[in-house]
Amino acid sequence: MKTLTPKAFASSAFRIVPLPTEVAEEARQVADSGAPDHAVIKVDSATGYPCRHCLRWAQPGERVILFPYTSIPPGHAYSETGPIFVHAQPCERYGATGEYPPDFRNGRAFRAYDADYNIIDAQIVNENNPEAEIEKLFQNPKTEFVDARSVTRGCFTFRILRA
Numbered sequence: 812m813k814t815l816t817p818k819a820f821a822s823s824a825f826r827i828v829p830l831p832t833e834v835a836e837e838a839r840q841v842a843d844s845g846a847p848d849h850a851v852i853k854v855d856s857a858t859g860y861p862c863r864h865c866l867r868w869a870q871p872g873e874r875v876i877l878f879p880y881t882s883i884p885p886g887h888a889y890s891e892t893g894p895i896f897v898h899a900q901p902c903e904r905y906g907a908t909g910e911y912p913p914d915f916r917n918g919r920a921f922r923a924y925d926a927d928y929n930i931i932d933a934q935i936v937n938e939n940n941p942e943a944e945i946e947k948l949f950q951n952p953k954t955e956f957v958d959a960r961s962v963t964r965g966c967f968t969f970r971i972l973r974a
């Protein structure tokens with residue numbers, strides 16, 4: 812007998828992966844220790860400091876930690892470590908993993924990687940329908956994951972996996 816897939820499941824072909832909580836917690840501890848590569852910054856713009864853990868813009872008056880994060884591990888041609896922000900205070904990890912984060916529909920680029928961490932496709936995100944663009948990138952069977960990055964500064968924002 813054929814099982815019908817509920818539409819709620821069918822509509823979400825991807826899974827948003829925010830920064831792991833343990834990485835955010837470690838960054839806060841290292842910043843507290845005064846490490847020079849973990850800068851504590853007071854936010855002065857409503858759309859300049861994306862927190863990779865709660866996937867929201869940090870708001871003016873809040874503090875964030877700026878630190879280097881290895882989004883693509885060493886040992887590959889596309890290995891990459893770059894600067895990211897997390898809230899200095901504990902925040903709730905983004906939980907709506909079947910939904911594209913509403914704060915980041917603008918100003919992102921997608922990079923599709925294969926299982927060997929090679930970039931195999933890339934595009935600037937169309938804010939009107941990033942969901943369709945993610946689905947299109949995953950139509951390539953070689954796409955293992957997609958990284959969303961800042962289109963201007965290039966910084967890693969979050970990862971997207973197949974649902």
Ligand SMILES: [Zn+2]
Binds near residue numbers: 862864898
């Ligand atoms: Zn946060």
